Amino acid sequence: xxxxxxxxxxxxxxxxxxxxxxxxxxxxxxxxxxxxxxxxxxxxxxxxxxxxxxxxxxxxxxxxxxxxxxxxxxxxxxxxxxxxxxxxxxxxxxxxxxxxxxxxxxxxxxxxxxxxxxxxxxxxxxxxxxxxxxxxxxxxxxxxxxxxxxxxxxxxxxxxxxxxxxxxxxxxxxxxxxxxxxxxxxxxxxxxxxxxxxxxxxxxxxxxxxxxxxxxxxxxxxxxxxxxxxxxxxxxxxxxxxxxxxxxxxxxxxxxxxxxxxxxxxxxxxxxxxxxxxxxxxxxxxxxxxxxxxxxxxxxxxxxxxxxxxxxxxxxxx
Amino acid sequence: xxxxxxxxxxxxxxxxxxxxxxxxxxxxxxxxxxxxxxxxxxxxxxxxxxxxxxxxxxxxxxxxxxxxxxxxxxxxxxxxxxxxxxxxxxxxxxxxxxxxxxxxxxxxxxxxxxxxxxxxxxxxxxxxxxxxxxxxxxxxxxxxxxxxxxxxxxxxxxxxxxxxxxxxxxxxxxxxxxxxxxxxxxxxxxxxxxxxxxxxxxxxxxxxxxxxxxxxxxxxxxxxxxxxxxxxxxxxxxxxx
Numbered sequence: 356x357x358x359x360x361x362x363x364x365x366x367x368x369x370x371x372x373x374x375x376x377x378x379x380x381x382x383x384x385x386x387x388x389x390x391x392x393x394x395x396x397x398x399x400x401x402x403x404x405x406x407x408x409x410x411x412x413x414x415x416x417x418x419x420x421x422x423x424x425x426x427x428x429x430x431x432x433x434x435x436x437x438x439x440x441x442x443x444x445x446x447x448x449x450x451x452x453x454x455x456x457x458x459x460x461x462x463x464x465x466x467x468x469x470x471x472x473x474x475x476x477x478x479x480x481x482x483x484x485x486x487x488x489x490x491x492x493x494x495x496x497x498x499x500x501x502x503x504x505x506x507x508x509x510x511x512x513x514x515x516x517x518x519x520x521x522x523x524x525x526x527x528x529x530x531x532x533x534x535x536x537x538x539x540x541x542x543x544x545x546x547x548x549x550x551x552x553x554x555x556x557x558x559x560x561x562x563x564x565x566x567x568x569x570x571x572x573x574x575x576x577x578x579x580x581x582x583x584x585x586x587x588x589x590x591x592x593x594x595x596x597x598x599x600x601x602x603x604x605x606x607x608x609x610x611x612x613x614x615x616x617x618x619x620x621x622x623x624x625x626x627x628x629x630x631x632x633x634x635x636x637x638x639x640x641x642x643x644x645x646x647x648x649x650x651x652x653x654x655x656x657x658x659x660x661x662x663x664x665x666x667x668x669x670x671x672x673x
Numbered sequence: 674x675x676x677x678x679x680x681x682x683x684x685x686x687x688x689x690x691x692x693x694x695x696x697x698x699x700x701x702x703x704x705x706x707x708x709x710x711x712x713x714x715x716x717x718x719x720x721x722x723x724x725x726x727x728x729x730x731x732x733x734x735x736x737x738x739x740x741x742x743x744x745x746x747x748x749x750x751x752x753x754x755x756x757x758x759x760x761x762x763x764x765x766x767x768x769x770x771x772x773x774x775x776x777x778x779x780x781x782x783x784x785x786x787x788x789x790x791x792x793x794x795x796x797x798x799x800x801x802x803x804x805x806x807x808x809x810x811x812x813x814x815x816x817x818x819x820x821x822x823x824x825x826x827x828x829x830x831x832x833x834x835x836x837x838x839x840x841x842x843x844x845x846x847x848x849x850x851x852x853x854x855x856x857x858x859x860x861x862x863x864x865x866x867x868x869x870x871x872x873x874x875x876x877x878x879x880x881x882x883x884x885x886x887x888x889x890x891x892x893x894x895x896x897x898x899x900x901x902x903x904x905x906x907x908x909x910x911x912x913x914x
Binding site: 401404405406407408426429430432433434435436437438439440442444445449453454456457458459499 | 675676679680682683686687690691751752753755756757758759760761762913
């Protein structure tokens with residue numbers, strides 16, 4: 356049974372295409388959906404969790420159709436939206452117990468204890484959530500989602516707004532869940548996190564799938580090395596042979612990909628100087644998912660301008 | 674059905690632990706009772722507080738029910754609704770949970786108002802009359818809380834809901850029989866007031882003061898409640914984000 360499968364999954368908001376013929380097949384893995392704001396990540400998750408009806412195409416979760424067999428789908432999954440919705444006036448245990456009751460699971464108290472334990476919240480379980488930190492609240496949401504032992508877990512931006520230590524901890528927990536056989540579908544825009552923890556990632560741009568592979572596989576597509584340059588001035592003309600200009604990062608850095616990076620540094624330096632561009636620094640490093648993203652999608656905002664209309668329409672509609 | 678109770682339990686715990694909102698909701702009806710019920714120089718009634726008490730009880734339910742719609746607005750804005758909708762439990766239990774909580778809260782507030790009215794000198798109904806009044810208030814609460822919760826489902830933020838609330842609550846109250854009997858109203862107002870659902874509830878309770886069961890008014894209220902709740906169930910079942 357394939358945990359998540361979509362074919363031609365499409366969503367239009369009026370004439371705006373939020374998700375465009377998405378074909379995915381997700382196995383027992385941590386699957387990351389990456390993309391800039393407004394690329395259709397959340398819309399995809401909402402369709403997979405039966406909260407939004409696709410305009411065309413279909414999706415199946417553990418063999419159940421998300422529109423015709425919505426109820427069966429809902430009993431296989433858990434969904435944690437990005438908003439961090441836990442009741443501050445209830446205790447941690449009460450928050451998890453609510454979901455245990457609503458899922459109608461047997462052996463409720465043990466299941467609640469187990470979920471809290473798994474998320475390292477047992478000690479603070481009887482404190483009001485008001486006193487919890489952001490990371491603890493997120494883990495509490497995971498405990499709510501885990502209490503009925505779902506087959507597929509959907510996490511929308513699980514580490515957004517958390518500090519570095521809390522993020523690391525969330526990902527540790529996510530990896531533990533995968534090792535217990537759960538399928539985890541996660542959206543994020545933190546590339547390093549996806550790189551470190553996802554088995555496979557898909558990159559979405561304006562609702563369209565532009566790449567799908569393991570993080571290592573994607574990095575290999577960029578080339579052996581990446582050179583980033585901090586410069587003043589405008590670049591014109593073609594890059595020298597064996598060097599590909601990937602684009603400009605949000606920080607203003609210009610990024611090239613090449614084989615044998617350190618040998619190409621003098622070549623790039625001379626090429627930039629010849630155009631009258633002042634070079635402040637050149638650095639060679641191994642490609643990251645950020646570089647892949649730059650190569651496939653372009654700079655997130657600046658290269659094509661922030662699409663305000665698209666962003667607002669998608670936000671308003673969900 | 675059990676799920677309804679779980680949703681109810683959640684809202685109840687949050688309300689009881691909120692403290693300030695428990696008191697604040699009582700201020701307005703109490704002010705009406707004291708400043709209008711005791712102070713207004715009326716000519717059509719010897720004992721105006723007896724006349725206005727049913728109106729204020731229904732006003733309390735009206736305010737509580739319309740205010741209750743904002744619970745769903747917050748669930749929606751804060752992401753709770755999405756989580757609830759993704760659960761395998763039936764979606765109308767979310768609606769029923771809100772109806773149960775909002776109506777219960779309204780009845781608790783109405784009880785405080787009833788005691789206050791008695792302290793201020795209103796004459797008390799017979800035990801059976803009080804019981805029937807509660808039944809009528811509950812029916813009215815169910816009607817209005819189903820309505821406001823379903824409206825909330827379709828409004829995007831709290832400002833929009835506050836605007837809806839302001840637009841609906843005062844006109845409904847002033848075009849009802851809460852403040853004066855039909856025979857002293859201008860003709861145009863009495864026609865509107867007679868068909869206002871708020872008057873259905875007020876008139877039903879008022880006739881209990883005379884020991885009469887106003888079946889047509891109670892029936893009208895019940896029929897409307899059945900229609901509105903069925904419509905709301907239908908809307909909740911097929912809701913998407």
